[in-house]
Amino acid sequence: MMERDIVVIGSGPAGLCAAIEAAEAGAKVLLVDENAKPGGQLFKQIHKFFGSREHSAGVRGIDIGTLLLQKAEELDIEVWLNTEACGIFDQDKVWVVRDKSTSLTIHAKRIILATGANENVVNFPGWTLPGVMGAGAAQTMINIHRVLPGRKILMIGSGNVGVIVSYQLLQAGAQVKAVVEAAPQLGGYGVHTAKVRRAGVPFYTGHTVLEAHGTDHVESAVIVKLDAAWKPIAGTEFSVDVDTICIAAGLTPAVELAFGAGCRSVNSPVLGGLVPWHDESMRTSIPSIYIAGDVSGVEEASTAMEEGRMAGLSAAHSLGYLEASRYRSRFEAINHNLLALRSGMFGQKRRDAKEAIMAARKG
Amino acid sequence: MADDDKDMFICRCEEVTLREIEQAIDEGFVTVTDIKRVTRAGMGLCQGRTCTKTIARIIAQRTGKPLEEVLPKSYRYPVRPEKLQVVENEEFNDAKDS
Amino acid sequence: MQRILDHPILGPLPEEEKVTIYVDGEPVEARKGEMIAAALMATGKPYFRKTVKRHEPRSIFCGIGRCTDCVMTVNGTPNVRTCVTAVEEGMVIETQMGFGDWGGKR
Numbered sequence: 001m002m003e004r005d006i007v008v009i010g011s012g013p014a015g016l017c018a019a020i021e022a023a024e025a026g027a028k029v030l031l032v033d034e035n036a037k038p039g040g041q042l043f044k045q046i047h048k049f050f051g052s053r054e055h056s057a058g059v060r061g062i063d064i065g066t067l068l069l070q071k072a073e074e075l076d077i078e079v080w081l082n083t084e085a086c087g088i089f090d091q092d093k094v095w096v097v098r099d100k101s102t103s104l105t106i107h108a109k110r111i112i113l114a115t116g117a118n119e120n121v122v123n124f125p126g127w128t129l130p131g132v133m134g135a136g137a138a139q140t141m142i143n144i145h146r147v148l149p150g151r152k153i154l155m156i157g158s159g160n161v162g163v164i165v166s167y168q169l170l171q172a173g174a175q176v177k178a179v180v181e182a183a184p185q186l187g188g189y190g191v192h193t194a195k196v197r198r199a200g201v202p203f204y205t206g207h208t209v210l211e212a213h214g215t216d217h218v219e220s221a222v223i224v225k226l227d228a229a230w231k232p233i234a235g236t237e238f239s240v241d242v243d244t245i246c247i248a249a250g251l252t253p254a255v256e257l258a259f260g261a262g263c264r265s266v267n268s269p270v271l272g273g274l275v276p277w278h279d280e281s282m283r284t285s286i287p288s289i290y291i292a293g294d295v296s297g298v299e300e301a302s303t304a305m306e307e308g309r310m311a312g313l314s315a316a317h318s319l320g321y322l323e324a325s326r327y328r329s330r331f332e333a334i335n336h337n338l339l340a341l342r343s344g345m346f347g348q349k350r351r352d353a354k355e356a357i358m359a360a361r362k363g
Numbered sequence: 364m365a366d367d368d369k370d371m372f373i374c375r376c377e378e379v380t381l382r383e384i385e386q387a388i389d390e391g392f393v394t395v396t397d398i399k400r401v402t403r404a405g406m407g408l409c410q411g412r413t414c415t416k417t418i419a420r421i422i423a424q425r426t427g428k429p430l431e432e433v434l435p436k437s438y439r440y441p442v443r444p445e446k447l448q449v450v451e452n453e454e455f456n457d458a459k460d461s
Numbered sequence: 462m463q464r465i466l467d468h469p470i471l472g473p474l475p476e477e478e479k480v481t482i483y484v485d486g487e488p489v490e491a492r493k494g495e496m497i498a499a500a501l502m503a504t505g506k507p508y509f510r511k512t513v514k515r516h517e518p519r520s521i522f523c524g525i526g527r528c529t530d531c532v533m534t535v536n537g538t539p540n541v542r543t544c545v546t547a548v549e550e551g552m553v554i555e556t557q558m559g560f561g562d563w564g565g566k567r
Contacts, residue, residue: 034443034526036547041525046470060470087440097445103452118412118527123381125371130508130520137524140544145499146465146474149521172465216518217507252416256442259435267431273416274434375522375530378514408529408540413522444529444540 004030004078006315007094007108009085009257012040013301014293014308015114016068021312022112023075025321029312030106031072032083032096038072039065040116041136042301044143046171047164049302050189061301085115088261092288110288110315113258114308117251117272117294122156126212126221127247135165135248142172150244154221155179156209157248159187160300165248166196177240180207180223182230189346209245210237218243251298261289266360270353271297279358280335281314282307290315297357299350303341310334373421374414376407384418388425394433395419408444411435464503480550497543497554498524498531509533509543510557534561 008019011033019031031038045061072079080098087095094106119134126132131150135157141149153174155166158181166176179196184206186193197203210224210232225236252272259265263276264285275297276284283290292311293304313334317327342351369382379402387401395411395418398404404418405411411418415435422433441450466474478493482500491500498521501509508518509531522530526545535541536553539561543554 035545084441084443084445086443086445095440097441097443097449100445101449103445103449119523120416121413123371123373123417125368128372128375128517128519130518133520133522134524137521137544140524141499141502141521142465143471145495145502146468146471147499147503148463148465149502151463171469173463217520256412256438260438260440260442262437265431265436267429269430274431274436375519375528378512378517408532409527413528 001093001105001107003107004028004109005319005321006030006110006112006312007032007106008112008114008312009033009094010040010114010116010293010295011035011038011079011081012114012116012293012304013042013064013068014116014295014304014311015040015112016042016065016072017305017308018112018114018290018292018312018315019077019308020068020071020075021309022316022321023072023077023312025313025316027316027319027321028078030078030080030108032080032085032094034082034084036081038069038079038081040114041140042068044136044139045301046143046168047192049300064301064305085257088257088289091261091286108288109319110290111261112282112290112292112308112311112315113276113295114291114293114304114311115254115257115295117253117298119247120249120252122209122247122249124209124211126214126218127245129212129214129218130216131214131218131243132212132245132247135161135246138244138246139165139168142168142174148172148174150218150242151175152177152242152244154209154223154240154242154245155248156245157181157187157250158183158193158203158205159248159250160189160192161250162246162248163188163192163196165246166201167192167199169246170196170199170201174244176201177242178223179203180209181205182208182226208232212245218245221245251294253295253298255295258284258289258291258295262286263289263291266357268297268353268357270349271299271357275357277357277360280310281331282311283314283318287318297350297354300341303338303350306334306338306341310338373417374402374404374407374411376409376413377403377405379404381421384421385425388422393422393426393428395422395435398422410442410444463505480548480552482548482550482552482554484554485556491548494547497533497535497541497546497548497552499544500548501543501554508556511559513559516559533557537564539563 005027042065210222224232258276265274290311292307522528534555
């Protein structure tokens with residue numbers, strides 16, 4: 001059986017940074033990704049990131065992605081694309097299928113799971129009609145594939161994804177007819193919300209989509225006002241003429257591999273639901289398995305990158321690749337960055353949630 | 364929720380409606396895994412990736428159980444749809460270092 | 462729907478080699494290397510398949526290969542995720558009806 005020091009699963013921001021950090025420490029790393037191109041969802045993030053300067057704040061996600069790929073290439077990291085990680089056995093064997101045709105198992109002394117997250121859905125009659133899609137799906141269509149999924153958009157959800165994708169749909173030339181938000185207040189960062197608002201898009205807080213209509217494709221949607229108990233108020237319905245409805249209702253960590261392997265779970269409603277328990281070094285309840293990025297609790301690409309660095313560093317250290325003092329100083333530096341990213345109005349909540357995960361009994 | 368809402372699908376792949384899921388809950392199937400066994404919700408091509416959380420929420424709301432009690436804690440492999448023909452040809456011990 | 466020819470951040474759509482794919486028998490021009498779903502959405506194809514039970518139309522939903530709603534029959538093989546499968550010259554793509562035709566091998 002072929003063997004690697006560290007197998008990193010997923011080449012998004014977390015996985016790329018994990019592979020780079022581990023390779024820099026001297027570990028023999030294999031990075032696998034199911035897609036034809038590396039980068040995960042980073043290359044559809046055409047907006048500038050927040051954070052402090054050392055986190056590439058003010059730099060667009062796509063440009064960060066390009067830099068990370070260059071770095072991975074310089075370090076000669078082995079990358080397998082079109083490779084689906086299908087399972088983990090005996091805590092250190094990764095079963096992959098390459099090109100949908102070759103099945104093989106790799107012995108990995110350490111495994112870093114950077115599998116990301118899946119979009120949540122909102123159910124309403126008509127939600128299975130063509131034209132109803134995840135906000136992330138629409139973002140992929142416009143920013144990666146350069147195809148408009150529709151011309152008249154309704155966005156469900158005013159969180160960061162909802163407002164950022166709304167703005168990017170406008171940039172791509174679509175009309176955003178409305179943003180509806182079930183909560184009584186807006187959910188996203190002010191900067192992005194304001195940009196969408198300035199473009200003349202109406203925001204309806206305390207509203208939801210009652211149903212979508214159409215035969216072969218969405219033709220309209222009915223919006224309704226919600227009462228304090230989030231129940232639709234009869235008589236407040238109105239129809240909007242749209243061909244596309246985007247759902248931005250948050251993300252759920254993609255935990256199948258972690259839990260299939262037997263990692264202990266912790267419930268973290270703030271960070272998307274059940275996540276694998278992990279410590280500060282990003283190690284799970286299974287000592288050979290580390291996690292990083294959205295799979296460890298949904299945050300942002302910037303935190304995912306730092307968590308990736310932490311996982312890569314710690315996994316390499318556990319294999320004896322770094323002397324203690326070097327490990328310690330790097331560990332502190334990454335931790336410092338993570339704390340900085342988890343501050344402020346939105347960040348503090350995530351920091352508390354992260355600490356609660358780590359404080360949960362390892363079991 | 365209006366009665367015609369009950370006919371909307373919760374599981375897109377296997378076309379399982381809200382009504383079918385609620386009926387199964389009322390019959391005493393109160394975990395996502397059990398709902399899958401009796402209704403096929405989450406057993407389709409996407410393997411529950413889209414509907415698991417929704418079903419968990421429906422069960423939690425209807426029974427008062429906490430989400431972590433109804434969500435699946437384990438997953439079966441493969442976690443991606445693969446052809447059996449490919450899986451059968453597993454190069455488990457023969458894979459050469461590339 | 463339509464291709465985004467010019468973009469304020471990403472600039473003009475780069476030149477790309479063209480390939481011809483066949484969608485339900487009709488030739489369609491696609492950009493080399495792009496995903497089948499992108500090529501079809503660019504033509505405005507309203508739906509990609511019809512479901513097994515209610516024969517409802519479906520199209521892309523997650524766009525990244527997770528939800529499997531965009532599957533079609535590609536070169537005779539049903540259940541191919543079109544959002545993560547690249548076009549190839551001469552590819553034969555069919556709107557999938559129900560489980561699709563497995564040639565008795567299902």
